[in-house]
Amino acid sequence: MNLPSNATLPSQLPTGSGPSADAASRKMRRRILWILLCIVLACAVVVGYALVYRERMPTAIGDRVEDLTGANAHPVKLLRPPVAPLSAAAVLGRDLFNDPSLSASGKQSCASCHSAARAFGPPNDLSVQLGGPHMTDEGYRPAPSLAYLYRQAPFSIGPDQGETDTAPVSLDVLASAVQGVQRAQKNAGVAPAAPAMVPQGGFFWDGRASTLQDQAIGPLTDPVEMANPNVAAVADKLMHSKYIGMIEQLFGTRVVSDPNLLVSEAMFAIGRYQFEDPAFHRFSSKYDAWLEGHARLTQTELRGLRLFNDKDKANCAGCHLSQPTSDGLPPLFTDTQYEALGVPRNHELVRNKDSKFYDMGICGPFRTDMAKDTQYCGMFLTPTLRNAASRGTFFHNGVYHNLKQVMDFYNLRNTSPEKIYPHDAAGKVLVYDDLPEKYHSNVDVADAPFDRKFGDKPAMTDEDINDIIAFMKTLDDGYGSVRK
Incomplete structure (x- = not known):
């Protein structure tokens, strides 16, 4: 760099003698040092902010840091189910799904407990719905959502399906193989083989x-739901319904002479309705739009996504898979596997007034x-978390009614069980009080956030939980229009 001949550099400070020259020299040095210090401090602030912000920035799929704009x-590109006009069988199924005349009370249809306005x-x-012959009987469990079941496989026991392409062995063989293993670990994938086997589908x-056909049949004869005394009673209702002509046309006249076949075919139609109608698998959430690049998540939602996926923190994605499949199928936010979580007993349920009654799920x-x-x-x-933010009851016994309660359970179950479970007369905390003590070892204590011990710092802060809930709200369907 060329400087004028009279330019003064730090090494060329005034060389004159006397107080004025010394003062000028000290002043110049102080000014240069001050400028350099300001530059260093400014750089430190920028770098520090970037590191902190990056630490708080969520990752989307895998470990990639996302765009600061959200x-x-x-x-x-998500591969959604094709949209086509409903088949004749599905149209019949839609009508049957919404018809209360098939119930003993004449007031309850499938849609009564599976509302289209609430993601089915x-x-x-x-906590549970009312049904029975007079619509006064309490149901056994909360009605699960019927949405996003189109990819559900039949029940089986075997390795995580994401880790194998082999067909599952028969249920009896696998159940016998793991008998005596008190907790069938999820996603283990390692020896010994027996604990690695998990129930799924x-x-x-x-x-x-x-x-779906088998599921539709169940409530028809459940005494606290549609409450028909038997299949023959359902068949009789179908025989005298406006649908019988369509049923004969679709499935043949032979169905009218076999009550079991008649009901089976009618429920097949309901299954076709659930499979074909896009309303049951809309994939129209903000998260779907974000995955395809058509929406931006807020910084709060992005932080929630990161925590949702973090294997050492919330670890929600350990069971509620958040990534599209390798071939582009949208995530269902469930691995369709089974877990013993040890949720507290819902003492408001009538059946739980009997201290000897336990709902133990699979067994x-x-x-x-x-x-x-x-x-x-x-x-x-494990249910899907799609539309969970608009749901008003959670877990198999409906013990919780909002996502904050659910997240607190996950966060505090092990570290502060006294905040989750009731106490006996002596003040002892009754952990896992909705499961007989001899089966307590089945409850998951290995996967985060359940890997914390009593008195440990919880995996999540209140701010973390709020961020996760904000993200989960992006899973509700109906976010604008998703571009194709």
């Missing part, structure tokens, strides 16, 4: 139905074929 830096879940915030909280009492497989006692199906 956009997905790596958008994908309960229409209210009651199926319908209802305990997986006892194999298809009973409503499912009877696996009663001897006690390593699964307390395990229930």
Whole structure:
């Protein structure tokens, strides 16, 4: 750099003698040092802010740091189910789904407990719905959402399906192989083989139905739901309904002579309705739009997404899978597996007034074929979290009614159980009080956030929980229009 001949550099400070020269020299040095200090401090602030902000920035899929604007830096194309006019069978199924005349009370249809306005879940915030012949009987469990079941496989026991392409071995063989193992670990994938086997698939909280058709049949004869005394009574209602002509046309005249076949075919139609109608699998949430690059998440939502996926913190994605499949299928936010969580007993339920009654999921009492497989006692199906923010009851016994309560349970169950469970007369905390003590070892204590011990710092702060809930609200369907 060329400077004028009279320019003064730090090494060329005035050389004259006397107080004025010394003062000028000191003043110049102080000024230069001050400027350099300001530059260093400014750089430190910028670098520090960047590091802190990056630490708080959520990752989307994997470990990528996302766009600071909230956009997905790596958008994908989601492969949604094709949209086509409903088949004749699905149209019939839609009519049957919404018809209360098939119930003993004449007031309850499938849609009564599976409201389209609430993502085909309960229409209210009651722990369980009312039904029975006079609509006064309390249901056994909260009605699960019927949305996003189109990819649900039949119930099976085997390795995590994401880790193997082999067909599952028969249920009896696998159940026998793991008998005596008290907790069938999820996602273990390591020896010994028996604990690595996990229950997965199926319908209802305990997986006892194999298809949507089987699930539709169940409530028809449940004494606290549609309350028909038997299948023959349902068949009689169908024979005298306006649908019988369409049923004969679709399934043949032989159905009218076989009550079991008649009901089975009618429920097949309901299953087709649930499979074909896009309303059951809309994939129209803000998160779907964000995955495809059509929406931006707020910084709060992005932080919630990061925590949701963090294996050492909330670890929600350990069971509620948040990533599209390798071939572009949208995430269902469930691994369709079963878990014993040890949620507290809902003492408001009538059946729980009996201290000897326990709902133990896979091993009973409503499912009877696996009663001897006690390593699964307390395990229930992991539901989808899509539209969970608009749901008013959670878990198999409806003990919680908002996401804050649910998150507090996950966060405090092990570290501060006194805040989750009741106490006995002596003040002892009754942990896992909705499961017989001999099955307590089935409850998950290995996966975060349940890997914390009593007195440990919880995995999440209140701010973390608020961020996660903010993210979960992005899973509600109906966010604008998703571009195709």
